[in-house]
Amino acid sequence: MPLRRPLIVIGVGGHGRVLMDIVRVRPDFRLAAVVDDRFTEPELRGGLLYGPISTVPSLLLDEPDAELVIGIGDNRIRRQIAERLGLADEQYAALVHPGAYVSSDAQLGAGAVVMPGAVIGPGAVVGAHAIVNSGAVVEHDAVVGDFAHVSxxxxxxxxxxxxxxxxxxxxxxxxxxxxxxRWSVLGAGGTAIRDLPDGITAVGVPAVALAR
Ligand SMILES: CC(C)(COP(=O)(O)OP(=O)(O)OC[C@H]1O[C@@H](n2cnc3c(N)ncnc32)[C@H](O)[C@@H]1OP(=O)(O)O)[C@@H](O)C(=O)NCCC(=O)NCCS
Structure with missing residues (x-):
């Protein structure tokens, strides 16, 4: 059996736990450690190492082949953590649930995650640290930017x-x-029928920007 790729998950909140769940059903990955600033000191729990995010450099010294994935649902915080760590893209794994379909002609960026039941079509591009959540469809040639989230x-x-x-x-x-x-929100159930600008929240069918 080929060696399993060691993976460090950042974040123990809801999204982080979803990613740990994916690691468990990916026979090619092994959960190496979990880091989150809720921990002040490294500690072992059930044989797994938990620690603060500041332990990442020493974890990588021990296991240089380890890859990471940022399991933080908030797009801005996910970006802050990536900036704070300053690691090369190659250090991040794209994590795809085995129950998702990703076209062989699609591109997944470093640290992108794809949840069960998602479909990503040919020519689609999913950026670094982006999330394509359960059952979402990213059709052919669609683009999901870095740090974006498709719910x-x-x-x-x-x-x-x-x-x-x-x-x-x-x-x-x-x-x-x-x-x-960029950094805009399309509210749950909304339908965008024309381009929506940067930095707004739009809701409804058709989606219009909330006055704020
Ligand atoms: C759009 C959204 C971000 C707005 O949140 P918010 O900034 O806290 O806005 P508010 O709840 O104050 O609502 C502002 C107005 O928009 C309306 N509104 C909010 N969300 C709406 C939605 N999805 N569709 C239609 N109208 C919506 C509210 O009724 C309110 O209208 P009013 O001013 O006439 O009363 C949020 O409602 C939403 O849809 N988030 C998506 C969450 C999601 O899908 N998460 C997935 C996690 S995996």
């Missing part, structure tokens, strides 16, 4: 673009070719 059951039709850090709420839809701007 459960959301649909990006062909060629739709979710820019860096943007969040597509549960069950929301972007029709073909439409763009959701």
């Amino acid at each position: 459960p059951n959301a649909t990006l039709a062909g060629g739709a673009v979710v820019e860096e850090g943007a969040h597509v709420g549960s069950g929301a839809v972007l029709i073909p070719g439409v763009r959701l701007g």
Whole structure:
């Protein structure tokens, strides 16, 4: 049996636990450690090492081949942690649940995660540290930017673009070719029928920006 790839999960909150769950059903990965600033000191629990995020460099000295994945659901905090660690992209694993479909012609960035039941079509690009959540569809040639999150059951039709850090709420839809701007939010159940600018929150069908 080939060696299992050691993986360090960052985050023990809801999203981090989902990622640990994926590691358990991926026979090619082995959970090497879990880090989160809720821990002040390294400690062993059930044979697994838990510790603060500041222990990552020493964990990598012990196990240089270990890869990481950031299991923090908040897009901005995920970016902050990636910036704080300053590691090369190659140090992050893309983590795909075996129950997802990812076209062989799609690209997944460093640290991207794809949840059960998600579908990623040919020519699609999922950026670094992006999340494609359970049952979401990223159709052919659609783009999910770095640190973006496509929530459960959301649909990006062909060629739709979710820019860096943007969040597509549960069950929301972007029709073909439409763009959701950087760090914007499309609320749950909303449908974007035209491009939405950076830094806004839009809701409804068709989605319009909330006045704030
Ligand atoms: C869009 C969203 C981010 C807005 O959150 P918020 O900034 O806290 O906004 P509020 O709850 O104050 O709502 C502001 C207004 O938008 C409306 N609204 C909020 N979310 C809406 C939605 N999804 N669809 C339609 N209207 C919505 C509210 O009714 C409110 O309207 P009002 O001012 O007329 O009363 C949030 O409601 C949402 O849909 N988040 C997606 C969550 C999700 O899918 N997470 C997945 C995790 S895996």
